[in-house]
Amino acid sequence: MREDREEFEQLLEQHKDAISRLVYYKIPIREDAEDILQEIWLIGYEKYEMLRDKKLFKAWMLKIASNACSNYYRKVFKSNEVAIDEQILESTSVKDARKWRMRSALEEEVIDTLQQLKEEQRGILQLFYYYQLPIAEIATRLGLPEGTVKSRLNTARKNFKACYPYYKDKKGDEKMKESIFPEISPTITIEKIDEPEFAVRCMQDIGYFIRPILGNKVKFADYNFSVYPEMKKGGEVEVTVEGRASIHGIDCVEVKVQMAVHSYKYYLRETEDYIQTLAAWEEDAQGVKKLSTFLDDDFWAFWGIGEDNCGEAILKKHGGYIQMQEDGSLYKEHIEAHNYDIVGRYKVTIGNQTYDTIRQIYFNQHDELVENYISREGKNILFRRFNKYNWNVGKDGEYTKPWTQMLPDTDRVVLNGEIYVHWYNCLPDYVIN
Structure with a gap:
């Protein structure tokens, strides 16, 4: 009808x-x-x-x-369908041979074993077994000679065989260690390099410095301006990938974010091209917790990112979405809920360590802007948070003065003619000497 x-x-x-x-x-x-x-x-x-x-x-x-x-x-x-015992484990004595199917249906032991391999080895196994690509096509995609592809594939097979089955050690009690983060931030310098931005695969949930693989753990500290230019440690955060989960039938991992007083959990998965947030626990004013997922209509405004909420692209490269003007200011024609791009190449020195980096600019409709500096190794080595001059200011806001007055000496980013003020930094444990 x-x-x-x-x-x-x-x-x-x-x-x-x-x-x-x-x-x-x-x-x-x-x-x-x-x-x-x-x-x-x-x-x-x-x-x-x-x-x-x-x-x-x-x-x-x-x-x-x-x-x-x-x-x-x-x-x-x-x-x-591909038989692991025939194709990868060859001579291992596995009575209950399992099949290696597409990633979403991999047996737990296989997933754990793959996660122990280097990214290069895991990737070549996926191309050969998961995508069923011939050696010649893999060589073309990776820009390598066929002989090199065969050699790497053989090495990956051997390492998989050596690690399988993978048994986890039981978690033991860890003694609290003294903090590795100094009370005062190490000196940080950022110098623009007049060279094109390089492209690199960053496998991290970039705002939390962590890759969503079981057992991964990272700590980071935030540093706020006390007496400019000195930045004092405000607190420390520990991020841990705690276990497997399933959200609406999609396999993912549970990530715990532990701060000094409270903690929360959210759920990530890594695909070949994206890091995706599938769900997060939210708490309302009455203390009632609710699991918000990617199927909820309001999820994208706060947690989703990318076209069709596909996630944040793992390959970081300049896309031309955000333009840097001659005076260093930024411009984007169409402002969306989430906006990010690689804009500029920089030499970043933290303490006595120097990194060749690309700068990722991220901003949203909540008047927040972030600079992430990503190294050639594909790691975020510095997170810098900026607020629009009137962020959370006014009758219903937390602050009474514009940020340009509260922090008159800190760095500025100008986006579409609007001023954003540098508020704080986050440094991960792997950049602290």
Whole structure:
């Protein structure tokens, strides 16, 4: 009936984004995901009259989407199945041989073993076994001779074999160690280099300095201006990847952020191209905790990033989205909820360590701006937070004076003619001598 069709289209328009996000998160190949979405819309339309309670439309469509994704993987598994005992473990005596399927269905032991390998080795195994690419195509993609690819693949196989099965040591009690972070920030200098920005893969959730792999842990300290130019330690944060989790059927890891007084948890996953935040615990004014996920309509405004909430790109390179003018100010024509780009190359010295870096500029609709300086090794070595001059100032704000008056001597970033004021830095433990 025409009325049913119109009603279906209206409801679909309301919930289309959430359904699309679920599929894009579950299906890593964009073209396949778009085909599956068309299939989902058709199934939903054809079966719409079977849905008695229209208030359940979103949950009903998400179930259809989840089933469609499962069917997709069943087909893939039949064509892409690879036997670990034959292809990788060759001579190991594993009675219960398991199959290496696509990443979302990897057995726990295989995931743990892969995570022990170097990125180069893990990547070449994925290209050969996961993507089923021939040696010649891998060589072309990596820009390497075929002989080098074969050698690296053999090395990766041997290292996988040596590590599998991987048994974790039980966690023991750790004695508290004295802080490695000094009370006063080491001297930091930032000098612009008149050379093109390099491109590098950064596998970290960049704001927390951590890669989402089980067992990873990092500490960082924030340094605030006390008496300019001295910056005094405000506090320390410990970030730990604590365990595996599943959000709406998508495998991820649980990350705990521990501060001096309180802590919170959020959920990450690493794909070939992105670091994605899937969920986070939020607490309201009454102290009630709620798990907010990527399917919630308001999630993207605070946690999501990238087109279709795809996540933050692992490959950091200049995209031309944010332009640096001759006077050093920044310009972006279209302001979105989340905006980031690589803008400029800099020599950063922290204490007695010097790094060749690219500067990532990130800003949002909440008048917050961040500079991240990423080294050639793909690590964020310095986080610098800036506030728009009137951030959180006014009748309903926490502050009564503009930031240009509260911090008159600190660095400035000018974006689209608006002034942003340097507030504090964060330094990770791996840059402290």
